[in-house]
Every structure is written in C-alpha cells, then in structure tokens.
Amino acid sequence: MSRDDFELPQSGFTFWNVGTGDSTVVSIDDEHVVLVDIRHLELAEDDDDPRIPIIDYLVENLPRRDGEPYLATFVLTHPDQDHCQGFAELIEKVHVGELWFAPRVLQEYDEDLCDDAQTFVDEVDRRLGAIAAEGVKSGNRLRVIGYADVLDEPPYDKIPDVLVTVPGSTVSLVDGDDVSGSFEAFIHAPFKEDAEAERNETSVGMRVSLYSGSDRLQALLLGDLSNPTLNRIFDVSEPDSTSWDVLLAPHHCSKSTMYYQDGDNEVLDKALMERLEESGSACRYVVSSSDPIPSENKPGDNPPHAKAKSQYEQIVDLGHFLCTGEHGSEDELTPVSFAVGEVDCGYTGGSDDSESSSSARDAVDRARGDDSPPRQSTRFGQWR
Numbered sequence: 001m002s003r004d005d006f007e008l009p010q011s012g013f014t015f016w017n018v019g020t021g022d023s024t025v026v027s028i029d030d031e032h033v034v035l036v037d038i039r040h041l042e043l044a045e046d047d048d049d050p051r052i053p054i055i056d057y058l059v060e061n062l063p064r065r066d067g068e069p070y071l072a073t074f075v076l077t078h079p080d081q082d083h084c085q086g087f088a089e090l091i092e093k094v095h096v097g098e099l100w101f102a103p104r105v106l107q108e109y110d111e112d113l114c115d116d117a118q119t120f121v122d123e124v125d126r127r128l129g130a131i132a133a134e135g136v137k138s139g140n141r142l143r144v145i146g147y148a149d150v151l152d153e154p155p156y157d158k159i160p161d162v163l164v165t166v167p168g169s170t171v172s173l174v175d176g177d178d179v180s181g182s183f184e185a186f187i188h189a190p191f192k193e194d195a196e197a198e199r200n201e202t203s204v205g206m207r208v209s210l211y212s213g214s215d216r217l218q219a220l221l222l223g224d225l226s227n228p229t230l231n232r233i234f235d236v237s238e239p240d241s242t243s244w245d246v247l248l249a250p251h252h253c254s255k256s257t258m259y260y261q262d263g264d265n266e267v268l269d270k271a272l273m274e275r276l277e278e279s280g281s282a283c284r285y286v287v288s289s290s291d292p293i294p295s296e297n298k299p300g301d302n303p304p305h306a307k308a309k310s311q312y313e314q315i316v317d318l319g320h321f322l323c324t325g326e327h328g329s330e331d332e333l334t335p336v337s338f339a340v341g342e343v344d345c346g347y348t349g350g351s352d353d354s355e356s357s358s359s360a361r362d363a364v365d366r367a368r369g370d371d372s373p374p375r376q377s378t379r380f381g382q383w384r
Helices: 054-061 087-093 103-107 115-134 227-236 270-279 306-313 354-368
Strands: 012-015 024-027 033-036 068-076 095-101 141-145 183-189 205-212 215-221 244-248 259-262 265-268 280-288 321-323 336-339 377-379
Touching (some): 012 205, 012 215, 054 068, 054 087, 068 087, 087 115, 115 141, 183 227, 227 259, 227 270, 270 280, 280 306, 306 321
Parallel strands (some): 033 068, 068 095, 095 141, 215 244, 244 280, 280 321
Antiparallel strands (some): 024 033, 183 205, 259 265
C-alpha cells in the first residue's frame, strides 16, 4: 500500500508519519473529519522524504463543501510547534469549520508562541469578531476546552458559555452538526487547577469514541500530558470514560508518562501502567507518533524514549506497539490506521503482503498462548 493510494477509513483513526509531532485524523463519516494537532514540514514535500506533507494530503482527500476541502474541526491540544506547525497554511487552503482549544494559548506572551501558534490566536480573535457580527456558523465556530481566568477578560468574555466545555463533559457536536450516533468525545483535561501549569500539562486530553451501527472504536488522545496529570485523570474518572482500543502514547512516547522523579531517582509508576492496561480492550494498540525509537537514549534526550516503548510493549500483545516513523515497508512508510467494525481493533496494517500479515497473526497467536490455566505473571495485571 502506497501512502499516495491510502484512503481514509469512513469511520476510524489515522496517525501520520510527520516526524516527532502529532497529526491525527479522526474520520467520523463521509462528511465530517476532525484533525487533532498538525505538523506539516516543508521538507516532507520532497519525494525522498519519508514523512507525509499532511496538508497536501488533506487538500486532496477531505470531503468537499461548496467546492472547498472541508475539515469539520481542528483540535489544538496545546501550542507547541510540533502540534501546530502548518496551521497558517491549513486555514489558507482548507475550510476549517470549527476550532477546539485549551484557553492557555490565549494567555501566552507573543514571544513565547511560534508563528503558527500566534496565527492560531489571531484566528480565534477573527472568529470572535465574526461571531459578534454574524452569529455562530461554520468557519467562525469555536469550542474552548477547559477554564481559565483569561475567559473573564475582554475579548474572550464574549465567548458564549455554550461554547465552553469543561473536563467530565461529553461533546457530540462537530461544527454545529449532531453526530451523536457516530462520535463522542469525553473531555478529560485540562483541569482548572492546571490553567497556569507548564504548557504540556494544559493539553486537551480526551477519549474519542466512534460508532458504526453496533460497532465501536475508542482512542485515548492525551496530548503531552505527563504522569501526575494522567494519574489524576484515572483518580477522578469512571472506568467507562477511560476505556480504549488505541492509545496515542502521550508526548510522542515520552518516559514522563510512566516515570516520575523521586529525588535523584527515576521511578516507574507501575500502578499507572496497570491502570492503562486494565482500561484497554483485549485487542488494544499503542501508537507512538514519532521518529523511529532508538534502542537506548542518553540522559536529557527528547522523546521518543526507548524506556517508554519497553513499558508500553508490556501492556499490549506482540506487534501491537506501533511507531509512525517505522510503519510500513522499507521502501515507503504508511500511516497507522484503525477502522470501526473491523477485527483486531480495526488495524489495517502496513502492507498488502498477505504472507507477511499471516505470519504476524501467527506470531500473535503463539504469544497469546493456549487455554491452559495461567502459571506466571508476565506483565502488568496479566497472566500467561
């Protein structure tokens, strides 16, 4: 399967190779597509570059509305460059019906924002003016995720309360359309007390559920949240709001998810890993949206981290940890995609080679073992 031939699932999740950064496409139905974060690299437009020029793909493959490529919603989890790079080009080439975002971006100092993040703030301001003049409609619609004092200050105090969604709430409206039979986002973060926290901890975190008839597929999309905030999510949440089939490894497979500092020591949070494992479905997958993961890291290395990969591999079946920077064939990397209603969490694989796929399935079956009673614990909360 060539990435140029790849078709978005009618309903599903697609994670693109954009280097170490996020561009997650949530396909709801034939008319509604959501993009969670964006990283568009100009270098990716080179035919020899393995990364995808995501905006080019979207322009060609999004649904059309009034003759334009139509993206129902763009979600900015937080304004780091690897989550918003290319936003200015996106809104120039694509009709973006709605923006979802955490309010932290509105109170950043200009010098702390990259150019695309500043463009995002400018677009929020433009939309507020359009709402005041024309009312809420596609192309000027907003949804603020979370709460911060900046929402009590002009001009953001003019945002209607109905467009502010706080943790613990669900959303089934996309660009004003009720898609409750096909889509639901349960909002986990940011927490109100994190409004002034380090930027990563202000990330939008959500569990997205997609439905097609009686079939369902769920993904945890948690931005760059780290260990303390993830623990708080599990502390305050009911189990049915944290269940998942696909987990996008927070912060591009950073060890900050499952390790914490105790003085000079780095400690594995086994309890959190058990919670993650227990909330996952039987076929669960973990996806790292990153460059290839090294076999080891030096102190101070940025994600992806080999230690994090090792821990994730312990809570999923063999072959169910996937990295966007390694997915596909040696000749061409392909997106990691999951479709509602298909077996094995809807994972579409990275190759059309049926013999290779069969071998992979056989390996997974061998790893799962037989029906004999469990004899020893092999990983968090599981027995073999």
